[in-house]
Structure formats: C-alpha cells, structure tokens
Amino acid sequence: MERIVAGNMGISPGIGAGVGEAAGAEPFADALERRGLSLVRGEITTLQVNTGYLCDLRCRHCHLEAGPGRTEIMSRETMAAVVSFARRFPFQVIDITGGAPELVPDLPFLLEGLAPLAPRLMLRTNLSALNGAARESLLALCVAHRVVLIASFPSTNPSQADAQRGAGVTETSIAVLKKLNDAGYGVEGTGLELDLVSNPVGAFLPVSQASAERKFRHDLLRKWGVAFNHLYTFANVPLGRFRTWLLRTGNYERYVKTLVETFNPSAIDRLMCRTLLSVSWDGYLYDCDFNLSVGRPNGERKVHVLDVRDLPPPGDPIAVGEYCYACTAGSGFT
Amino acid sequence: MEMYYDPADLAKFNEIGKDAPELAKKFFDYYAEVFKEGELTEREKALIALAVAHAVQCPYCIDAYTRACLEKGSNLGEMTEAVHVAAAIRGGASLVHGVQMRRIAEKLSM
Numbered sequence: 001m002e003r004i005v006a007g008n009m010g011i012s013p014g015i016g017a018g019v020g021e022a023a024g025a026e027p028f029a030d031a032l033e034r035r036g037l038s039l040v041r042g043e044i045t046t047l048q049v050n051t052g053y054l055c056d057l058r059c060r061h062c063h064l065e066a067g068p069g070r071t072e073i074m075s076r077e078t079m080a081a082v083v084s085f086a087r088r089f090p091f092q093v094i095d096i097t098g099g100a101p102e103l104v105p106d107l108p109f110l111l112e113g114l115a116p117l118a119p120r121l122m123l124r125t126n127l128s129a130l131n132g133a134a135r136e137s138l139l140a141l142c143v144a145h146r147v148v149l150i151a152s153f154p155s156t157n158p159s160q161a162d163a164q165r166g167a168g169v170t171e172t173s174i175a176v177l178k179k180l181n182d183a184g185y186g187v188e189g190t191g192l193e194l195d196l197v198s199n200p201v202g203a204f205l206p207v208s209q210a211s212a213e214r215k216f217r218h219d220l221l222r223k224w225g226v227a228f229n230h231l232y233t234f235a236n237v238p239l240g241r242f243r244t245w246l247l248r249t250g251n252y253e254r255y256v257k258t259l260v261e262t263f264n265p266s267a268i269d270r271l272m273c274r275t276l277l278s279v280s281w282d283g284y285l286y287d288c289d290f291n292l293s294v295g296r297p298n299g300e301r302k303v304h305v306l307d308v309r310d311l312p313p314p315g316d317p318i319a320v321g322e323y324c325y326a327c328t329a330g331s332g333f334t
Numbered sequence: 335m336e337m338y339y340d341p342a343d344l345a346k347f348n349e350i351g352k353d354a355p356e357l358a359k360k361f362f363d364y365y366a367e368v369f370k371e372g373e374l375t376e377r378e379k380a381l382i383a384l385a386v387a388h389a390v391q392c393p394y395c396i397d398a399y400t401r402a403c404l405e406k407g408s409n410l411g412e413m414t415e416a417v418h419v420a421a422a423i424r425g426g427a428s429l430v431h432g433v434q435m436r437r438i439a440e441k442l443s444m
Contacts, residue, residue: 157409159410
C-alpha cells in the first residue's frame with residue numbers, strides 16, 4: 001500500500017475542469033434537467049469559513065490539496081471582515097474549516113469573534129494539528145466557548161487510516177482523542193460535542209452513517225477507550241489530490257461511474273449547499289467548499305464579504321459541476 | 335491475451351438468464367433476499383461471503399465482496415481475518431482427513 005510522502009506534490013490549476021469527462025459522465029446539470037430537478041438555494045442557515053490551505057498533513061483524498069507547502073491562510077483583517085459579515089447576517093451554524101485551522105496564527109481571534117454570533121460554532125480538526133503543548137490554550141478556548149469539534153477519523157484500522165493521512169497519523173489522532181475526552185469532549189453530560197468524520201479510505205462509497213457510527217463507537221471504545229458523540233460519513237469528491245490519485249491508480253472511471261449510477265434524486269433537497277455559504281481564506285463567497293476548490297464563486301462573480309448587501313435569496317441557482325455527483329450518491333452529502 | 339476469467343464478465347452475470355430465465359429469476363431473487371439485513375447485518379453477511387469466496391476460490395466473488403465489504407464498513411483487518419477463517423477451515427478440512435488416513439493405515443499395519 002502506498003504511503004503519503006513528504007514534499008509538495010504541486011497544485012493543479014483548474015482542477016475542476018473536465019471532471020467526469022474521462023468517465024463519459026452525463027453533465028450534472030443535464031442529469032438534473034432530465035429528471036425535472038433543479039439545485040437552488042433554500043434559506044441560508046450555515047456559514048462555512050475556510051481559513052486556508054495550510055495543513056500539517058497531505059491527505060490523499062483532500063479536494064483542496066491542502067498541505068505543509070501552502071501559503072494561503074486567512075489574515076486577521078479578513079477574519080475581522082468575516083466576523084463583521086456574521087454579525088450583519090446571523091447564522092444558526094458557523095463551521096470553521098481548512099486546511100488545518102489550528103495552524104492559522106489568528107484562529108483564536110476568529111473563534112472569539114464568531115462565538116457570540118451563532119448558537120453552534122464548529123471547528124474542523126484533523127486531530128494531528130491539535131496535538132502538542134502549543135495547542136493547550138486553543139483547546140481551552142474551545143472548551144470555554146463550547147465549540148463543537150468535528151474530527152477527521154477515516155478508519156478504525158490504523159494501516160488504512162495512515163494510508164490516507166500519512167504514516168503514524170492514527171497513533172497521534174488517538175492520543176488527541178483521548179486528550180479531548182479528558183477535557184470533557186465526547187463525554188455525556190459535559191455539553192462538549194465531539195463528532196467524527198469518516199471518508200472512505202479508497203475508491204469506494206461510504207458505508208451508511210448509522211451502521212458506521214455503531215461500529216466506530218464499538219471499535220474506538222474496545223481498542224482505545226475513546227468516546228465521541230456522532231459520526232458522519234462522506235463520499236470522497238473527485239477533485240484535487242483525490243482526483244489525481246484516482247487517475248494515477250486507474251480507479252477514476254469506475255469511481256465516477258459508481259457515483260453517477262448511485263445518483264439519488266431525493267438527496268437534492270437535503271444537500272448542505274442549499275443552506276450554506278462558504279467564505280474563502282481571502283474573504284470571497286462560494287456556494288460550497290467544492291466550488292471553492294475549483295474557483296467557481298457564488299453567483300459566478302467574486303464578491304468579498306465586506307461588499308455583500310444581501311444573502312442569496314431562496315430560489316437562487318447553485319453552481320454545479322460533475323463533482324456534485326459525489327454529494328448525491330447514495331444517501332447524499334447532507 | 336485471452337483469459338478464462340474476464341473481470342467484465344461479472345457485470346454480465348444476469349446474462350445467465352438467457353435460455354433459462356425462470357431459474358435465473360428464482361436464483362437472483364433468493365440471492366438478493368439472502369444478503370438483506372436479518373439476524374446478521376449486511377456487513378457481516380458480506381464478510382462471510384468474502385470468506386466463502388476465498389474458500390471456493392471464485393475471482394468474481396472476491397472482486398465483488400472485497401468491494402462490498404469496504405462499502406459496508408469492514409476494514410482490512412477484519413477482511414484479512416475472514417480470509418484466515420476460510421483458510422483455517424480449508425486447511426482443517428484437509429488435516430482432519432488425516433485421522434481417516436491414520437485409521438486406515440493402522441488397520442493395514444502390523
């Protein structure tokens with residue numbers, strides 16, 4: 001099994017262009033039209049904030065090609081603009097993601113600014129970036145503001161998880177999960193929520209969320225004595241480094257074909273992009289993190305959060321690409 | 335090079351219904367029913383199928399149930415252990431016949 005190697009593998013400009021073409025997939029927009037469906041906005045309740053592409057890992061499934069070599073990170077000035085935006089347009093949920101947000105120097109400033117503005121503030125973590133004494137104060141800040149932690153944990157099999165995330169990452173992840181449990185995260189009655197996200201460790205679809213959650217809960221407790229609240233399973237999106245891996249290993253065509261064949265029309269209404277806006281590290285609005293990764297802004301025009309007068313109204317179209325099949329496969333990316 | 339086994343044949347399995355459609359329908363209906371969640375989960379059934387696939391050395395079944403096991407949430411450790419179960423039963427099945435060998439040999443020997 002291949003291992004993730006150190007060093008910059010490079011960034012592919014325009015990586016979204018042509019997705020699905022090699023596999024002869026019907027354009028996603030056509031697939032919707034043929035079924036009389038449309039993907040439009042509902043009421044926006046979630047603000048996703050992407051703090052940039054710097055990461056300590058170089059995960060093989062990363063659609064953003066985040067890694068140690070990336071220099072795009074959110075500045076304090078942009079953070080202030082995001083906080084101002086979230087104050088003007090209240091959201092039910094604010095979801096901070098990356099890269100590894102923990103590596104962004106002014107993350108505490110962003111957390112403190114956003115915490116009073118939404119009932120639910122989430123921070124996505126790859127766990128390894130939360131490791132070490134230098135992160136103690138960040139963890140304390142998360143506890144103080146009841147920040148929901150969403151941790152990547154793809155598999156309870158260390159060799160498979162390490163194959164996706166890098167050698168030794170599982171061991172570090174378990175150590176951090178134990179530390180989070182010690183701090184009260186994932187422990188019943190504390191109000192500190194710790195959720196896990198599992199992306200498949202290969203070119204196959206994810207297991208159903210309910211059965212995966214049962215199995216992960218059992219395995220994590222039995223093997224390592226670790227507890228968590230909820231588990232989410234998401235299909236890998238054929239963009240960025242995952243697409244490169246699919247192509248290099250000869251899995252691309254079959255994977256895209258599987259996504260297309262398992263298209264679930266009833267997933268459309270529940271897609272997270274209908275109720276979410278994504279802000280990039282430099283402060284521009286996108287429909288979702290995947291459109292961000294291919295450089296397609298909300299409304300097909302780059303608008304900075306400082307310049308937004310109104311949120312996109314219900315019924316506004318959402319930019320789609322062939323990678324959207326990953327969100328509509330099976331039970332969908334909801 | 336032409337092969338006896340072609341991976342593309344797996345997707346053509348339903349062609350076995352040509353010339354004997356009723357039998358094929360009965361088989362595929364039964365097959366689908368067997369793999370539904372019952373007292374055993376779909377994940378557990380896929381693991382059993384993977385082990386049996388190795389015991390009967392069916393490359394189509396190994397292809398199909400490796401994928402099914404991964405998609406049902408089994409990990410490589412569990413799948414490898416399942417194959418060891420098949421290997422142990424196959425090996426044990428050979429070895430236990432050694433008792434028969436020894437019984438016959440003892441009868442024939444002085």
